[in-house]
Amino acid sequence: MALPGPPRAGGVRVSAVRIGADEIAARLGLHAPTPEQRAVIEADPRGRSIVVAGAGSGKTETMANRVVWLLANGAVDVPEVLGLTFTRKAAGELAERVRERVGQLVAEGIADVRLDPLESAAVFTYNAFAGAIYREHALRIGREPDASILGEAAAWQLARGIVSASADPRLVELDASLDRVTGAVLTLSRALAENVTDSRDVRAFAREFLAMHDLPIEAPRKRTPFDTFVSALGVVEALPPLLELADAYAAEKQRRGVVEFSDQVALALQICTAHPEVVAEHRERYATVLLDEYQDTSVVQTRLLSTLFRDHAVMAVGDPDQSIYGWRGASAANLARFGRDFSESGEAVAYDLSTSWRNPVIVLDAANALIAPLDGGIPKAPLRPSPFAGDGRLEVSWSETIDEEAASVADWLAERMRPGGRTGALLCRTFAHVDLFASALRERGVPVHVLGVAGLLDQPVIADLVCALRVVHDPTAGSELLRLLGGARWRVGPADLAALG
Template sequence: MNARYNPSELACALGLFPPTEEQSAVIAAPPGPLVVIAGAGAGKTETMAARVVWLIANGYAEPAQVLGLTFTRKAAGQLLRRVRSRLARLAGVGLGPVGDAAAEPEGAPVISTYHAFAGSLLRDYGLLLPVEPDTRLLSETELWQLAFDVVNGYRGELHTDKTPAAVTSMVLRLWGQLAEHLVDTGQLRDTHVELERLVHGLPAGPYQRERGPSQWLLRLLGTQTERAELVPLLDALDERMRAEKVMDFGMQMASAARLAAGFPQVGEDLRARYRVVLLDEYQDTGHAQRIALSALFGGGVDDGLALTAVGDPIQSIYGWRGASATNLPRFTTDFPRSDGTPAPVLELRTSWRNPPRTLRVANAVSAEARRRSVAVHALRPRPDAPPGTVRCALLPDVVAEREWIADQLDAHYRRARADGVSPP
């Protein structure tokens, strides 16, 4: 299919600024898998919305065939509002769906969080696992209270001097890690035995005075043994949650991943329903999310599916809760074309938010990070950007840092008010 409208023509028809060459390449990329490395302030959300509009205007999909996933409800709401407003303008100039089809719930794009999407999968297909459709999602507080109750009621042997609250925290930390990496307690149960055999069978190091494992290896073994001791508590928590028909976010995503990977018909249904899929902040997805998404939309089974992932490894913020730094570089092979070639990679490198001086500092600080996993080029300022100002201070402690930053913001605000301009 040949496109009837290019990105600049659509922007002009909608009364918007024309996209840059970088943005146009992303917006008008043909259907198929695509990963976009978008730096901070590079117009990611605007470009994603413009891509949806371009695909719909050129007949590749209807509004109801659009699925967008992101991490927060705020981000999902912003993207949905932007897409809907563009589609309404498109209909107004006669280039899009006629009437209010895109505004009605059954005819509108679906933009949600990754976890909300996982929940919808389990409601629609969960009985295949089986997971009851009426399973309730626990808040963090409810999960902690339930786990604490399980720990308090445990009558088995536990070699620790930690308090029940501390043990509860350990159980929940391990519970989340197992769910994120799709590991069950059966796999964890005896790992310390094999690890102990390996550790005690290692030869002494070249500079080791005493025979036997080093203190570092013994601490490693102790940690794994402690984890194995928690297995009965993990099993008890799992039984309790299933009996009460409740789950937490980690269990929800792990169940969705097992569902997607184990039942190919789920992916077939979704690919028939959605012809445009946007995966936002892909650098912050975890292992379970990667398994679910690649099973549903990857594997090179449908080149007509316009699947676009957007991410920036420099902006990864969820490593502490299981986000995998390797997911972004793996995208090209997790979501290949039907002939097996890796998905193409495009970049958005122009920062519309930051002035040149700020970018020079940021690029220097992030140089090492940009060489890891996915090669990320330095950001560049927009052509007409003012130079900006960079201020640095070496202060004795964090309290002084906070006060200095507050003083700088206050002075900036007061200068703007005195000059009669709107404060930033």
């Protein structure tokens, strides 16, 4: 995905506000913004702003209307707007919303906006934006710009080859299977990239930590988060050989001319750090930047963005209570650090979007009670119902068995989801129950779409297929072979399986 268009005259043009958010909404036939939304839409075009947007608060609509307000007041041109979010779906929705609003703006003659069909606001996912920087400037750091993206299966295969070819005797001491070591190498390699950490620094940490091995350690009087200090030592002891494998994996990727998504962001940061002219080019190209779901940005993504757009016109939108990517280096504390990361003064203006437009009162009361003890590092207003929200209704059902519960839930949904009616969602605490509930719904004629890979892999026929593939690949896959022999196809009994040894 190439970055759109040649560099333009960058910088926000500031003049007296010609038209306010309320007037724009009225002339476009939109709902008038709330006071909170108006404050966000009309925020200083040149400043750094952080918007804490609660669930269902209309942040996408507000971001689109922010762009419209900037255009209507001549602060920026359409191609000078950069929007970043996490998923292609969210990027598409934001781009479509902006395109629709700009079209209305021009049609109504509200502003002298030149609408070129070949130009549009640049809306990317964070990884796609980093990938575009990498491909455009890879040669500056001695990399191939057309490097292939390594998919999950190919990455696993490459890492597994590195591990299986290793003769390091320390791997035997780990007492772990080949696949488990492979998974650890991939996790460690990606963690190094996501956290902008050199393996040499981690080795130094491991040496210092392991130096405490000879300290007298008493048996703990209570269970600790890591159980015992000794178990922590065991984990750290595994780092040195795994780090060497992670380094070998990184070297082999470079030799083959392939990269992973996490590599693209880290390499884009390397380019921007080493070549200030790349930073200047992007600051010239994009006059204003919108960062969506900012609470889920990782360390390397935050460093890349702050390197590019520090002291630039940036508005970040997020919710510390909706952070879901902590497992890969993201932290909701990013919101609290936004001012320090993006402003020389360390300050940013904070705004709230706290009116939830899609939830009844009972849901918001429960949500506020649940998140009240949480500390996201940044003040957040409690969620408020919209003027049109009802009280909501909570129904509680108790079943003796999981089968009875599945039947009861399926009956409840089937009664309400008649053809042409509304869709519904069913949340399960564990994937082990998904197939049971899905089967009960299908028996009642309710179409079901299971989200998540485990929903498919837990189906017996798929599990048998996966076992067959593992047995063909690895003759020592004993548990998978037992499943196949004892299954419906071969029906080998327990006594015969025991005789086979």
